[in-house]
Structures are given as structure tokens and as C-alpha cells.
Amino acid sequence: MSLITDLQWRHAVKAYDPTKKVTQENIDKILEAARFAPTSSGLQPFKVLVVENQALKDELAKGALNPECMRECSHVLVFAAWDKYTEERIDKVYDFTTDERDLPRGRFGSYTDKLKSIYLNEAAERNFAHTARQTYIALGLALAQAAELRVDSTPAEGFDNKVVDEVLQLEKLGLKSVSLMYVGVADTSRDWISTMKKVRMPKEEFVVEYK
Numbered sequence: 001m002s003l004i005t006d007l008q009w010r011h012a013v014k015a016y017d018p019t020k021k022v023t024q025e026n027i028d029k030i031l032e033a034a035r036f037a038p039t040s041s042g043l044q045p046f047k048v049l050v051v052e053n054q055a056l057k058d059e060l061a062k063g064a065l066n067p068e069c070m071r072e073c074s075h076v077l078v079f080a081a082w083d084k085y086t087e088e089r090i091d092k093v094y095d096f097t098t099d100e101r102d103l104p105r106g107r108f109g110s111y112t113d114k115l116k117s118i119y120l121n122e123a124a125e126r127n128f129a130h131t132a133r134q135t136y137i138a139l140g141l142a143l144a145q146a147a148e149l150r151v152d153s154t155p156a157e158g159f160d161n162k163v164v165d166e167v168l169q170l171e172k173l174g175l176k177s178v179s180l181m182y183v184g185v186a187d188t189s190r191d192w193i194s195t196m197k198k199v200r201m202p203k204e205e206f207v208v209e210y211k
Contacts, residue, residue, distance in 0.1 A: 003144065008198060010147035012154045013182070015190035018072040022183050026149050027075055030183065033145035034079075037138035041115055043093050045085070045131035046138070047175060049078040049168055056167065063163025069154055073184035078164060079139055080175040081131035085119035132178045139179055146183060154182040 027050065034048050051057055052075050060076060061067035070076060082089060090112055098107050119127055139155060146153040157179050164170070164177040188194055200206070 003148070006144065006147040009150070010143065010153065011193055011198060013152045013184070013186045013191050014066070014069070014154070014193050015187045016069060016072040016074070016152070016182065016184035017187040020074065020185035022074040022151055022185070026146075026151050027183065029149060030077070030142050030145045030151065034077075034138040034142040037134075037141045039134045039137065040130070041111075042097065043085075043090065043115075044134075045089070046079060046081040046135045046178070047173070048138070048142075049080060049170075051076040051078065051168075059167045060159075060164055063160030064156070065158030066154075066156070069156070069182050070159075070180075072187075073154070073182040075183045077142065077181040077183060078168065078177055079135040079179045079181070080168075080170055080173075080177045081128060081135050083131075083171075083174050083176050084124040084127040085115075085122075085131070087116055087120060090115055090119075128176060132176075135178045139181060142181055146181075152184055152186040156180040156182060 031048060031050070035044075039045065051060065054071075057071050057073075057076055061070040064070040094108050094112050095105050097103075098105050119130075143153055143155060159177075159180060161177045164180075165175075168177075170176060186194060
């Protein structure tokens with residue numbers, strides 16, 4: 001199947017069957033798609049937290065706009081970005097990169113110095129705005145991979161970030177939640193949108209061409 005066919009198939013599931021689980025193999029593939037997402041300067045300034053534990057999902061659901069999805073899905077993927085850039089974080093990524101490529105550490109020093117001169121002089125709020133944007137690329141690829149696997153999913157921003165951050169103790173990790181992805185098996189009897197036509201604006205209105 002083509003990517004376009006996969007995207008035409010997927011929709012934001014509104015209800016999950018709590019008795020059914022997504023296989024670990026498929027969860028791993030979805031996470032790999034997110035891991036290989038492109039990021040600014042290759043810094044990967046975020047993590048994906050995987051919540052399968054039911055007690056944790058119940059706690060997280062207290063801050064969800066659609067708590068039933070949170071409680072009943074198989075897994076909740078939490079896309080959480082660095083709270084800010086630091087010299088140590090930038091160096092860690094580039095030291096790992098040079099080690100993996102059998103290059104001397106510091107090989108990209110002039111570039112990392114430039115990054116530090118930009119990011120370390122900005123307010124943490126501005127840093128987070130930048131790191132948070134990177135997570136959406138990974139979320140998009142994770143959704144596409146789930147669609148290719150025919151795994152039901154729902155992207156979500158409708159939640160209380162403070163609740164998620166506190167339940168998962170993200171502050172200790174230097175992270176803040178940005179978005180969620182529910183993964184599971186749709187309950188077709190309650191997933192009211194599943195029988196509706198998928199609607200997107202026509203290409204003529206969506207695309208602006210300059211030739």
C-alpha cells in the first residue's frame with residue numbers, strides 16, 4: 001500500500017476496546033519511526049514516554065479532554081521536549097554523533113559553538129517553544145507508521161500538561177509534555193467517526209502554487 005492510502009485509512013479514533021492490546025512489535029515500529037524523525041541540527045531535543053500501566057493511565061486521564069481514550073487505549077505515547085537547551089545537552093548529542101561516526105570529538109565544534117551562542121542566550125520559554133516544535137515531526141511520522149501497520153491511533157493536545165508532567169515526574173527529566181498519541185484497537189461500536197467520510201480541504205484551496 002502507498003503512504004497516501006495509509007493516510008486515507010487513518011482517523012483520530014474516539015473510542016478504544018480496553019480488552020485488546022497492540023503488540024510490542026508494532027509499538028516498537030511506531031517508536032522507531034518517531035526516533036528517526038528529522039530534527040533541527042540533529043539534536044533530538046525530546047523523548048517519547050510509553051505508558052502501558054493502567055494505574056498511570058487512570059491518573060493521566062484526570063487531565064484529559066477525552067479521559068475514556070486515555071484509560072481504554074492500549075498505550076499512551078507522550079511526546080515531551082527538553083525544557084531548555086544547555087551546553088551539556090548539545091555536547092552530549094554531538095559527542096555521541098562523532099563517536100558513532102568514528103570522528104574526533106569536537107569535529108563540529110564551530111557549529112555547536114554557534115548553536116550555544118544562539119540558544120543559551122535565549123529565555124527558557126523560547127527554548128521550549130523551539131524544542132516543542134520538533135516533537136510534531138516525530139508525532140506525524142509515528143501516526144503514519146501506525147497507519148501503515150493498521151494500528152488505530154489518536155493524536156491529542158487536549159490535556160492538562162501540568163497533570164501529565166506531575167504524574168510522570170517530567171521535571172526530574174528536564175522535560176515538558178507537548179502532545180500525546182493514543183494507540184490501541186478501536187471499539188467500532190463507540191467510535192462514532194469511523195463510519196464517516198474522511199474530509200480534507202480540496203487541493204485547490206490547500207495548495208498555493210508559484211510557477
